[in-house]
Amino acid sequence: MKQDRTASPRGDHAADAGPTGAPGPGKTTLTGGLPPVGAAVQAKPVAPGTGPSTLDSDLRAAMTAHPVDPVHVIALIDAAPIAEVLAVARGRALIGQVESHMGPQADAVRARLARRIFTDAHQPVLAWSLITGDDRARRQRYLDLYGAVAEQRAFEDAVITDGTNAGYVVRALDSYWEVEATRQPGARWNAAVLQAMHRQLKLLPDGDVRAQDVNGRVWQTIVLSVDPTMIDRAAFGGGEFTVGAHASTGFQQQMGYGTKLTADAAAGAVTLTVNEGGRLAIGDTIALGTGTQTLSVDPSYDRATVTAVAGATVTIGAGLAHAHHVDDVVAKIDAHGGSVKLAAAAAASAATLQVSDGTHFSVNDGFAIGTGSNVATSDASYDHGTVTAIAGNVLTISPAVTHAHRVDDVVARTVAVGNTSALTAAVAVGATTLAVGAGTSFAVNDMVALGASANPTLTDANFDWGRVSTITGNTLTVHRALGHVHAAGDVVRRMDERGSGARDVNWLNATVRHEIAHAVDAAIPAVVTGFTIGLGGWWAGADPATEGDFDAWVAAMGATAWTGATSGATGHTTPITDADKAKIRTAITGAVANGSGSLFALGLPAAHPIMRNRANNVPVIIAAEACLSRGDNFYNNPEALYATGGKVFSISNWYRNFMYHNESIRATRLSDYSLYAAAEFFAESYTVFYEEAGRPGVTETEYGRLIADTNQREWIRANIHNRRMAPAGAVAAAGAGPGHEAAPGSGGEPAGGMQPGSGTGRKAHRSGP
Amino acid sequence: MRTPAVILAIAASIIASAAAPLAILAGPAAACPTCPENKSAPMQDGFDKAHASFRDHAAHVLKLSPDRVLVSPIEADSSVQLDQRIGAAWAFYGSSKDHPNQQVRGWAIADGTVITPDQNLGLLLVEAGAWSGKPKLDANALADRLVWAMGMNHRVVGSRSLHVDPNGTGTLSFQVSYRPPGPGGAGGGPDRVSQCTVTLTADHHARLATTAAAAPAAPSFD
Numbered sequence: 001m002k003q004d005r006t007a008s009p010r011g012d013h014a015a016d017a018g019p020t021g022a023p024g025p026g027k028t029t030l031t032g033g034l035p036p037v038g039a040a041v042q043a044k045p046v047a048p049g050t051g052p053s054t055l056d057s058d059l060r061a062a063m064t065a066h067p068v069d070p071v072h073v074i075a076l077i078d079a080a081p082i083a084e085v086l087a088v089a090r091g092r093a094l095i096g097q098v099e100s101h102m103g104p105q106a107d108a109v110r111a112r113l114a115r116r117i118f119t120d121a122h123q124p125v126l127a128w129s130l131i132t133g134d135d136r137a138r139r140q141r142y143l144d145l146y147g148a149v150a151e152q153r154a155f156e157d158a159v160i161t162d163g164t165n166a167g168y169v170v171r172a173l174d175s176y177w178e179v180e181a182t183r184q185p186g187a188r189w190n191a192a193v194l195q196a197m198h199r200q201l202k203l204l205p206d207g208d209v210r211a212q213d214v215n216g217r218v219w220q221t222i223v224l225s226v227d228p229t230m231i232d233r234a235a236f237g238g239g240e241f242t243v244g245a246h247a248s249t250g251f252q253q254q255m256g257y258g259t260k261l262t263a264d265a266a267a268g269a270v271t272l273t274v275n276e277g278g279r280l281a282i283g284d285t286i287a288l289g290t291g292t293q294t295l296s297v298d299p300s301y302d303r304a305t306v307t308a309v310a311g312a313t314v315t316i317g318a319g320l321a322h323a324h325h326v327d328d329v330v331a332k333i334d335a336h337g338g339s340v341k342l343a344a345a346a347a348a349s350a351a352t353l354q355v356s357d358g359t360h361f362s363v364n365d366g367f368a369i370g371t372g373s374n375v376a377t378s379d380a381s382y383d384h385g386t387v388t389a390i391a392g393n394v395l396t397i398s399p400a401v402t403h404a405h406r407v408d409d410v411v412a413r414t415v416a417v418g419n420t421s422a423l424t425a426a427v428a429v430g431a432t433t434l435a436v437g438a439g440t441s442f443a444v445n446d447m448v449a450l451g452a453s454a455n456p457t458l459t460d461a462n463f464d465w466g467r468v469s470t471i472t473g474n475t476l477t478v479h480r481a482l483g484h485v486h487a488a489g490d491v492v493r494r495m496d497e498r499g500s501g502a503r504d505v506n507w508l509n510a511t512v513r514h515e516i517a518h519a520v521d522a523a524i525p526a527v528v529t530g531f532t533i534g535l536g537g538w539w540a541g542a543d544p545a546t547e548g549d550f551d552a553w554v555a556a557m558g559a560t561a562w563t564g565a566t567s568g569a570t571g572h573t574t575p576i577t578d579a580d581k582a583k584i585r586t587a588i589t590g591a592v593a594n595g596s597g598s599l600f601a602l603g604l605p606a607a608h609p610i611m612r613n614r615a616n617n618v619p620v621i622i623a624a625e626a627c628l629s630r631g632d633n634f635y636n637n638p639e640a641l642y643a644t645g646g647k648v649f650s651i652s653n654w655y656r657n658f659m660y661h662n663e664s665i666r667a668t669r670l671s672d673y674s675l676y677a678a679a680e681f682f683a684e685s686y687t688v689f690y691e692e693a694g695r696p697g698v699t700e701t702e703y704g705r706l707i708a709d710t711n712q713r714e715w716i717r718a719n720i721h722n723r724r725m726a727p728a729g730a731v732a733a734a735g736a737g738p739g740h741e742a743a744p745g746s747g748g749e750p751a752g753g754m755q756p757g758s759g760t761g762r763k764a765h766r767s768g769p
Numbered sequence: 770m771r772t773p774a775v776i777l778a779i780a781a782s783i784i785a786s787a788a789a790p791l792a793i794l795a796g797p798a799a800a801c802p803t804c805p806e807n808k809s810a811p812m813q814d815g816f817d818k819a820h821a822s823f824r825d826h827a828a829h830v831l832k833l834s835p836d837r838v839l840v841s842p843i844e845a846d847s848s849v850q851l852d853q854r855i856g857a858a859w860a861f862y863g864s865s866k867d868h869p870n871q872q873v874r875g876w877a878i879a880d881g882t883v884i885t886p887d888q889n890l891g892l893l894l895v896e897a898g899a900w901s902g903k904p905k906l907d908a909n910a911l912a913d914r915l916v917w918a919m920g921m922n923h924r925v926v927g928s929r930s931l932h933v934d935p936n937g938t939g940t941l942s943f944q945v946s947y948r949p950p951g952p953g954g955a956g957g958g959p960d961r962v963s964q965c966t967v968t969l970t971a972d973h974h975a976r977l978a979t980t981a982a983a984a985p986a987a988p989s990f991d
């Protein structure tokens with residue numbers, strides 16, 4: 001879809017246009033003759049025989065001059081004691097009077113006052129109150145006079161982080177990300193939601209968040225919606241990032257590899273009936289809990305090893321400890337944790353490894369090492385074993401390695417179950433540090449839990465958890481404050497790591513990543529088709545579907561498309577005629593184009609070839625019915641989608657088109673929604689790639705490790721991540737405007753007929769017509 | 770052009786639609802769609818009456834004139850009956866001829882009584898044998914059919930249960946998940962999950978109550 005772009009409401013604001021600190025084009029005009037921000041200004045001496053002056057009195061005195069000297073006024077603001085600045089800022093009436101005498105420099109008064117209040121008094125809300133407002137252009141003029149882009153963003157960031165005034169938060173977010181914030185009538189911004197979105201945005205590459213194409217900025221507007229179809233969700237399209245007014249920071253969303261029970265499983269059971277046995281393999285470690293919750297702190301937690309898979313029946317090595325129910329998630333645990341590098345070469349037979357950071361391992365962890373970054377079992381120098389002791393950055397291992405390894409060879413961590421260590425000192429509510437008997441029982445980024453016993457569960461009244469952000473000796477620092485008191489001797493237990501396995505993730509955070517992925521897609525469509533078409537094999541017909549699309553869809557099924565189809569009365573075995581195929585083509589195409597439901601509810605007579613072939617298992621009919629009968633939820637039953645010849649065939653009720661994609665991506669999908677459309681396949685992959693961004697101890701090179709499929713992971717790393725768009729939150733000072741990214745020739749339609757860009761047709765992520 | 774808001778409104782209308790004629794309770798059905806080989810004039814008459822009643826019902830819900838509504842199946846032949854048929858209750862699927870994505874689903878029996886999740890459910894459960902001691906449909910199948918009647922983009926989630934006491938009172942419970950159509954953020958966006966409880970009474974009536982499912986108590990571990 002062609003994005004509808006208009007000129008930036010910021011006019012020629014320079015935030016993205018050049019190096020940080022460079023004045024915007026308008027700055028000279030506005031500030032002409034004023035002292036630069038931050039310039040040393042000597043305080044005005046008190047005249048002998050008069051009372052001590054204040055900023056208030058000095059400004060009033062300055063107003064009596066004819067003409068008023070703007071340079072002097074600004075110098076007074078810059079030099080005044082901060083208490084006097086605060087007093088003037090709170091009074092407001094004087095500010096208006098001063099501005100009225102300042103001529104073209106009027107905006108500098110509030111800008112400089114705001115700067116003093118934020119930088120010297122650390123009161124971002126009061127400072128922002130001076131410059132906030134719905135007039136974006138005017139607000140930006142204040143900000144340009146406030147300071148350099150990096151300083152503006154630090155100020156805006158503080159207002160957002162403070163969060164006490166939702167109106168200020170949204171305007172600060174608007175300014176920080178340079179997007180127009182709007183809301184539909186009746187909608188109210190939720191500061192917590194905006195804060196969470198802001199935190200997540202800062203963890204993504206700046207050039208992705210501020211992605212541009214040949215027409216300019218892709219993401220232009222954030223819209224708070226009360227549309228009933230959007231009120232608790234989000235979408236991106238046409239430059240708008242729409243957030244539902246009921247969107248919550250507490251929503252969870254499943255991601256990762258696993259399957260679901262299709263029948264209850266009793267305690268003691270050694271077989272499980274699942275909806276996709278193919279998602280598991282012999283030897284896999286699986287976890288079950290309650291519903292989508294599969295963490296080891298779930299009171300119904302079970303962990304097992306798969307010993308056999310036969311269709312939808314999975315056999316496990318030992319009986320379940322707890323009963324589980326239909327639709328409970330069966331997570332495929334992939335407990336590979338982080339990795340570090342060898343800090344010194346290790347000789348063959350070495351029993352210790354000197355690594356770059358020992359806190360990334362814990363005693364009892366598994367480890368693996370090969371050559372360079374390759375730690376696969378197939379590597380000629382592959383070694384693996386268990387960490388038995390840790391002393392600083394030296395790991396003692398068992399067994400000793402059998403191959404020699406070099407400096408910088410990667411040592412990967414494979415996580416063991418449930419290490420524990422007791423508190424050596426009580427912790428209070430709000431604490432973020434835990435003193436334990438053995439810090440080496442844990443590693444940075446481990447999730448740890450405390451509760452009523454040595455095996456804490458969610459049902460414990462005093463349940464607490466945190467993610468280890470640093471380890472110093474026997475002191476763990478966790479990322480969140482504890483909610484309960486815990487006594488010395490209470491056990492801190494490491495929660496099982498699920499790695500890339502099925503897990504609940506924060507929906508809002510994931511959605512921010514997801515929607516930014518759509519912006520990236522819109523910015524560099526020709527590149528992204530390398531993922532969607534190149535890896536995914538996606539093809540999509542027109543919206544609405546045409547009979548030509550049907551023909552292409554059927555042709556992709558190959559020679560078996562009409563297998564079993566007959567003509568004549570029900571029960572006859574006459575191979576289907578071309579005339580009857582044409583009737584089926586017309587009926588199915590019409591159903592797709594009209595967003596109809598089941599083929600068998602189209603009002604067709606018994607004599608119609610679709611009805612006559614209803615029981616004949618004709619691939620064309622099966623493939624269409626699997627989607628049409630499920631409407632827009634077709635992707636929620638991936639196992640029901642028809643596949644042949646290495647392709648899965650689907651129909652979008654929303655985009656009203658025929659689709660197919662490689663069967664391999666059904667097996668390796670990160671979420672069911674990956675199968676909704678080509679654009680979602682990319683967006684969900686991008687979402688998971690950056691899932692661990694910002695987590696303690698997770699390095700940039702480890703991003704994407706939750707994508708088990710090597711091709712998908714490395715494609716995103718090479719083609720998206722390695723564009724070297726710096727993390728937004730870290731590089732405001734770098735003025736990281738990425739420039740236009742649209743690849744030459746990106747406007748053309750790629751082979752296969754799929755639309756580039758947002759990739760999903762004219763409605764492109766919108767909430768509806 | 771499709772209008773999701775209209776679809777939602779239709780779904781709501783189904784739930785809120787005016788009460789149908791009083792239920793005609795237990796007893797042998799006037800016709801047996803499961804026995805097409807014995808198709809008889811009374812059976813054809815019964816189907817026609819059921820079909821016409823459902824068309825009127827769909828027209829009412831869709832706010833259309835009956836002639837603008839297509840009701841499927843269009844004939845009594847067993848080969849065209851919908852899979853959601855239960856005994857003598859023909860399953861029907863009404864849609865706007867002009868906007869086929871606007872749909873109403875439910876059942877009707879030979880005397881013209883229309884059954885939806887909100888009306889005359891006792892008749893449907895009689896056909897399912899819920900009070901017979903040997904139900905023809907188990908909790909899964911019943912839940913699937915009721916959720917089918919709720920409309921597009923609804924699906925059953927979690928465990929389902931059907932329990933009928935010897936005195937005839939009982940409960941069918943299940944959860945239904947609804948996801949508005951269209952893209953919705955990571956994972957497609959949150960589903961709206963409701964707890965559905967069908968209360969069965971000794972006099973073979975049944976009533977569906979739907980409440981928002983309690984949010985999971987578990988904290989976020991992201």
